Amino acid sequence: MTIVHSILLLCIIGIIAGLALYFVAKKFKTDENPLYGEVESMLPGANCGGCGFPGCKKFAQQLVDSPSLEGLNCTAGGADTMNKIGVFLGKSVESAEIRVAVIKCKGSCDKRPKTINFEGISSCAFAASQISGDTACSFGCIGLGDCERACQFGGIKINPETKLPEFDTKICTACGQCATACPRHIIELRKTNKKDMKIYVGCSNKDKGAVARKACTAACIGCGKCAKVCANEAITVTDFLAYIDPEKCKLCRKCVEECPTGAIIETNFPPRKKKEEEPTN
Amino acid sequence: MLTVSPSPHYQSDTNTRKLMCNVLIALLPACIFSIVVFGISALISMLTAVISCVFFEFAINKWLFKNEDYSIKDCSAIITGVLLSFNLPNTLPIWMVIIGSLVAIGIAKMSFGGLGCNIFNPALVGRVFLLVSFPADMTTWTKVQDYSVDGTTGATPLGLIKESIKSGKMLTDIDLPTVQDMVFGNIGGSLGEISVMALVIGGIYLLCTRTITWHIPVSVLGSMFILAGIMHAVHPEINASPLLHICSGGAMLGAIFMATDYSTSPMTSLGKIIFGIGIGVLTIIIRRFGAYPEGMSFAILIMNAIVPLINKIKPHRYGAKK
Amino acid sequence: MKTFHIGGVHPKENKLSKGKKIELAPLPEVVTIPMAQHIGKPANPVVAVGDTVKVGTKIGESSGFVSANIFSSVSGTVEKIDNFPNVAGFKQQMIVIKSDGTDTWEDTIDRTDTVVNNMDFTADEIKAKIIEAGIVGMGGATFPLGVKLSPPPGVVIDSLLINGAECEPYLTADHALMLEKSEEICIGVELLKKVLNVPTAKIGIEVNKPDAIQKMTEVAAKFNGIKVVPLKVKYPQGSEKHLIQALTGREVPSGQLPGSIGCVVSNVATTFAVYEAVEKNKPLFERVVTVTGTALPNPSNLLVRMGTSTANVLAAVGGMPENTAKIISGGPMMGKAIQNLEVPIMKGSSGVLCMTEAEAHRKKESNCIRCGRCVDGCPMGLEPYLLYALSKKNMIAELNEHNIRDCFECGSCSFSCPAHKPLLDYIRLGKANVMQMIKKEEAAKAQQQEKK
Incomplete structure (x- = not known):
């Protein structure tokens, strides 16, 4: 008999609770544009902030609400995602330029000898606040991996041999988290093309040439040879440091050959033909 | 090449292991006393608990967590073992002691992340587990008269x-x-x-x-x-x-x-x-x-x-x- | 026995140079004098390359309210004015002076050893002389003394406290100074009393220096209103805030300066410098430095000219021991490890400590066992274990709520941790992040107000 009572009682409680839930759900229902949720589900969901909005949810609302998609770009999802959303919402998408993160430092362990042995926690921000660096260069990469930890996509790995970060450009969404995390501010989001060909100066040292050269064999010494050889006036030298303007650079690679310390980095170019100028792109 | 590190450049001599060893030394009088009173059964019980605790910690570290640095070096598992055995009657079967150790180390300590992360005292969790699982064995005490056991049971x-x-x-x-x-x-x-x-x-x-x-x-x-x-x-x-x-x-x-x-x-x-x-x-x-x-x-x-x-x-x- | 009330640790004292007389360090051939030897704005150089200077010639002019003059410590010619790496390796403006070996002092400086006790100056005259002589706190914080002596309007200073605690292990420079220059220090106290217009002053000395307590008590008896107070041996007894609590029972409110509760604290070395500046017209260009280390054959207390390189200082005591792996400017608890031997002695360098290979490295860290030693040891009543965890997770707002800004980086937490966790490292990182957050918030607020 007890067992029947128990079953009945539980059933009644269940029914009452179910009814209560039903009415509560009905009463407190909020009307939200269903598109929000659908667009959000199309976004990567990393909440990286690369679009400039606080999280994917807010960005999705903006995508739905704004009349056009101009100026709205999900860096993480890339063109594919934006196209998909554009088709879904019936709005046109302008193809945004592709950017990837690069580190402006080539000072691997063999090029930049250590001057002190630093003992402390594994944090670039902390090391940068305590010392000028464990090498004679006070501008270059510290190598303790703040960028690696900042990257939400796992696109950065510190190479244990060079102690420099390596960026996986296929993964990189140019969200800029690593650039913000870097206490030296030597990570740049750089324009690139579909084959990921780009040329940039792999050094951030603003010391005088001799000092910089002494600290690191791959340092930019500010000699200005690259600026002279550049036909497009893309290269400027300030504070003994060259900078290549990605907008003006035509990827001719003359500067790379001219640089005496090999500080200029080219990526993904086909191998050079000897003694012959090669027009690219 | 000089070493550079932020201050302080001085660290006290104590370390986790020394603290744990201090506790072990402090447990020694009670250990000896109980061996004197209960005889060899006490020693067997203690050794079983200590060895199984250390083994379980080692095994979980090595094969489950795949840690290279086994935390058994800090002696904390030994303390858990000793304390667990201290909470058990001398007549408790060996296999129960081993189960208690497994619960103490496996559930109460390592599942929370090991030394310093556990919320509950491992030895006590082991003891309470045994107490609620085997209430009869856990509350059977041998009678002690004139500092030795006489074989009969008492409360x-x-x-x-x-x-x-x-x-x-x-x-x-x-x-x-x-x-x-x-x-x-x-x-x-x-x-x-x-x-x-x-x-x-x-x-x-x-x-x-x-x-x-x-x-x-x-x-x-x-x-x-x-x-x-x-x-x-x-x-x-x-x-x-x-x-x-x-x-x-x-x-x-x-x-x-x-x-x-x-x-x-x-x-x-x-x-x-x-x-x-x-x-x-x-x-x-x-x-x-x-x-x-x-x-x-x-x-x-x-x-x-x-x-x-x-x-x-x-x-x-x-x-x-x- | 008096002491502060919260926390504190007992590091091994290791006062190797205890009882050693103050010796003169050999005159360096070249000195490198930084323009930033104090907290605040760096001084501006007032000499040019090629100029001839004497000992005590002003070479750097104070560039603001919180700044200090810099003086040449050798006679010779200015060789270079350029940026050189400082203790932390960051480049800073320094003046290199090559000594001519004659050691010619400015004529105004009284070089005799006679003790002058001339109290005919007015308070303003004394203060002007102190500011002119470029005196800063010589205990390590290097806060310009002139600023401490100029309380903002409305603040009444009623206590002058002299810091002779020297709670850092190894260091004995203040101890030696108190033994040898007790009368001069007391005259310095009298001068400071006059500037601040306070009737009494207290000198706090830890009881591990009984000879200094005895000597200072004897000498202080000759003066009116100078009292020597023995203090318990506990680190950080010599911290400004904790000395105030030990001697007066008052607490400096969180985020404020000692002046807000009517206290001025001056180190004994600073007080001695005040005496020299006022009575002898001698600006601050030399100081007593403890050169020590377990491997040094002859740990000593040296009177060193500012700008002497660490290498030269070590040479004066028989050279750097071979197994030295770390050199610390200051004491082992709060001192800074230097990057190379060219780092010069500055106004705040109370010691040069050589650590052997065995002592130099941090011990291996292990799991936090939540023993609470860091909480018991923190003299500010903070919870270092919590700040460590929050900082590691980058929870900046929470760090601020847990008063991370109260931390003055004494190192008691890292010292006492049995798991050898780098607690202070993470707390420093967290503190920097909190400061940054507050700056950003303030900037945002200012922007909003502008819009309105």
Whole structure:
């Protein structure tokens, strides 16, 4: 008999609770544009902030609400995602330029000898606040991996041999988290093309040439040879440091050959033909 | 090449291992005493517990966590083993001891992340697991007469009291051991709890080496003594004397060695005192009104659960706005 | 015995150079004098390359309220004015002066050893002389003394406290100074009393220096209203805030300066510098430095000219021991490890400590066992274990709520940790992040107000 009572009682409680839930759900229902949720589900969901909005949810609302998609770009999802959303919402998408993160430092362990042995926690921000660096260069990469930890996509790995970060450009969404995390501010989001060909100066040292050269064999010494050889006036030298303007650079690679310390980095170019100028792109 | 590191450039000589070894040294008198009283069975029980605790910690580290740095080097598993065996009767079968060790290390310690991360005292979790799983074996005590076992079974003082209250007898009618017997360990009970003397010697050693502070032991024993004293004063015929309370049922073992476990006790001095008072009060309440004759284990485990809350109490801050 | 009330640790004292007389360090051939030897704005150089200077010639002019003059410590010619790496390796403006070996002092400086006790100056005259001489706190914080002596309007200073605690292990420079220059220090105290217009002053000395307590008590008896107070040996007894609590029972409110509760604290070395500046017209260009280390054959207290390189200082005591792996400028608890031997002695360098290979490295860290030693040790009543965890997780707002800004980086937590956790490292990182957050918030607020 007890067992029947128990079953009945539980059933009644269940029914009452179910009814209560039903009415509560009905009463407190909020009307939200269903598109929000659908667009959000199309976004990567990393909440990286690369679009400039606080999280994917807010960005999705903006995508739905704004009349056009101009100026709205999900860096993480890339063109594919934006196209998909554009088709879904019936709005046109302008193809945004592709950017990837690069580190402006080539000072691997063999090029930049250590001057002190630093003992402390594994944090670039902390090391940068305590010392000028464990090498004679006070501008270059510290190598303790703040960028690696900042990257939400796992696109950065510190190479244990060079102690420099390596960026996986296929993964990189140019969200800029690593650039913000870097206490030296030597990570740049750089324009690139579909084959990921780009040329940039792999050094951030603003010391005088001799000092910089002494600290690191791959340092930019500010000699200005690259600026002279550049036909497009893309290269400027300030504070003994060259900078290549990605907008003006035509990827001719003359500067790379001219640089005496090999500080200029080219990526993904086909191998050079000897003694012959090669027009690219 | 000079080494550069941020200050301080000085670190104290103590380390985790030294602290743990201090506790082991402090446990030694009680260890020896229990071997003297219970004989070889005590030694076997202790060794089983220690070896299985260390083995389980090693095994979990190596094969489950795949840690290269086995934490067994810090000796904390040995302490868990010793404390677990201290909480068991000498007649307990070996396989139960091993199960207790597995629960203590596997569930209470390693599943939370190992040393320092556990919420509950591992040895006590092991003990309570055994107590609720094998109540009969866990409450069978050999009788101790003139500092040796005589083969027959008997009850602990607190067990006697519980029985007498259940059967409606007055405390004056039953034959309780004298306080002297309890201090020097001439009573039945689990391996480590029988001699108050040996435990206090260990406690003094811990205080002298600054391994523990006075806050927890004093507040546990003090609050027990006061509460039991008040109850005894009101109804002496059903409430045991406060001295009997703090000398029996693992009160000393719990107050000095179990409640002071670093990971499972609060960080601040005030927190430690609150923690201790909580244990003392809960113990007396469980002993008087609960189903179990002794309440130390449960009291400590309950207070362990409240530690994160107690840790919200901030220490007095220099220059705080009043 | 008096002491502060919260926390504190007991590091091994290791006062190797205890009882050693103050010796003169050999005159360096070249000195490199930084323009930033104090907290605040760096001084501006007032000499040019090629200029001839004497000992005590002003070479750097104070560039603001919180700044200090810099003086040449050798006679010779200015060789270079350029940026050189400082203790932390960051480049800073320094003046290199090549000594001509004659050691010619400015004529105004009284070079005799006679003790002058001339109290005919007015308070303003004394203060002007102190500011002119470029005196800063010589205990390590290097806060310009002139600023401490100029309380903002409305603040009444009623206590002058002299810090002779020297709670850092190894260091004995203040101890030696108190033994040898007790009368001069007391005259310095009298001068400071006059500037601040306070009737009494207290000198706090830890009881591990009984000879200094005795000597100072004897000498202080000759003066009116100078009291020597023995203090318990406990680190950080010599911290400004904790000395105030030990000597007066007052607490400096969180985020404020000692002046807000009417206290001025001056180190004994600073007080001695005040005496020299006022009575002898001698600006601050030399100081007593403890050169010590377990491997040094002859740990000493040296009177060193500012700008002398660490290498030269070590040469004066028989050279750097071979197994030296770390050199610390200051004491082992709060001092800074230097990057190379060219780092010069500055106004705040109270010691040069050589650590051997065995002592130099951090011990291996292990799991936090939540023993609470860091909480018990923190003299500010903070919870370092919590700040460590929050900082590691980058929870900046919470760090601020737990008063991370009260931390003055004494190192008691890292010192006492049995698991050897780098607590202070993470707390420093967290503190920097909190400061940054507050700056950003303030900037945002200012922007909003502008819009309105």
